[in-house]
Amino acid sequence: MDIKSEYRAKLRTAEEAVKVVKSGDWVDYFTALGMPVLLDRALAKRRDELTDVKIRGNLLFGPIECVECDPQQEHFTYNSWHCSSYERKLADKGLCYYIPMIFRNLVPYYRHFLEVNVAMISVTSMDEHGYFNLSTSTGIAKGILDKANFVILEVNERLPRVHGFDEVIHISEVDLIVEGEHEPLTELKLPETTPEDIKIAEQIIPFIKDGSALQLGIGGMPNAVGKMIAESGIKNLGMHTELCCDAYLELDRAGVLTNRKSSLQRDKGVYGIALGSRGLYEWLNNNPGLHACPLEYVNSPEIIGKIDDMISINSCISADLYGQVSAESNGTRQISGTGGQLDYLTGAAMSKGGKAFICMTSTYTTKDGVRRSRIVPTFSGDIVTSPRSQSYFIVTEFGVVNLVGRSTWERAELLISVAHPDFRQELIEAADKQHIWRRSNK
Secondary structure (H helix, E strand, C coil): CCCCHHHHHHCCHHHHHHHHCCCCEEEEEHHHHHCCCHHEEEEEEEEEEEECCEEECCCCCCCCCHHHHHCCCCCEEEEECCCCCCHHHHCCCCCCCCCCCHHHHHHHHHHHCCCCCCCEEEEECCCCEEEEEEEHHHHHHHHHHCCEEEEEEEEEEECCCEECCCCEEEECCCEEEEECCCCCCCCCCCCCCCCHHHHHHHHHHHCCCCCEEEEEECCCCHHHHHHHHCCCCCCEEEEEEEEECCHHHHHHHHEECCCCCCCCCCEEEEEECCCCCCCHHHHHCCCEEECCHHHHHHCCHHHHCCCCCEEEEEEEEEEEECCCCCCEEEEECCCCCCCCHHHHHHHHHCCCCEEEEECCCCCCCCCCEEEEEEEEEEEEEECCCHHHHHHHEEEECEEECCCCCCCHHHHHHHHHHHCCCCHHHHHHHHHHHCCCCCCCHH
């Protein structure tokens, strides 16, 4: 059968396609723009026919109709590998459950331990060779699709067609295909850059040199740092990152993102997933200078360690005086996820000339208007994203400190030195009670 005939034979409406889902099934929705919007809508209509259908996804910006239609969770249960702002709101209502993971391990989890009864993913239209492009979900998609018992593709003509490896799936590997109208692609809106963001960026830039490779984490602060790097005069920067965001587009427009000095994939910017503005998606489309690759590769510390002058820049919610970092929760409240922070902390430490920075403002203000320190004596319920044994550079608007090889008292001194001055004395008193403050420093 030729590919056009095979396409027609597998084409269904969304309502027809979701009939394959049975009670008790595990269904995967993939990442961000890969969410199968039409199939989700059709599956939600089958609510009363189904029980105990468990759905996995991550960084979905909603609405997820199967969740919205079933607040009692009698029919559908949603689980996320990494919470978006929308998924965080669902979690606050008890409608989304976080799955702990490190990004480099995600596909191996599926390969060795997890069941996928039905995989549903949005892809580009089929090309003349019978391939559908996995677009901005490439980082995790192929590994999950390979494990699935049943694969349904939802064609979204708006998705960018990306270059890379394991970025396509052939029609022969697909069970059903769905077409339909789609809304414009979700754009990630980041907060405006603050004076604190600028001060933090100013302290990181001296550590970056011509030819450095950059990894920028998820969130407003790493994006702000990236945009300031674009204006710094540093040249011939490289890109090796789990998430391709608008900061890289800014670097490209400034003419400083060339990848020419990459010690691993020369002339190629490497990423796993992408989320940002319409301009970012246009930049990704059919761009041979950008390679989307599986996160097993992109986030492998061994691979990252082969890149000279690897600079990793991520943000966190808080750090304690021992150097433990929480980048995913506020107390026990899930905010985002572990993601790839630990992957890059490990990999950058293995890189010749590599450095890893964890950034945060020194304080935050609660909903009640109370200002609190992000540097705390010790965690109380906060989830540790990066253990103290992997902490590297910690940055606030008051300075940058390197915790590598430092004892507990040295760490306490260094972290208190970059805490907000209004909280330093109480942190010293807490450190003393915890026996990590040298009395000679009093």
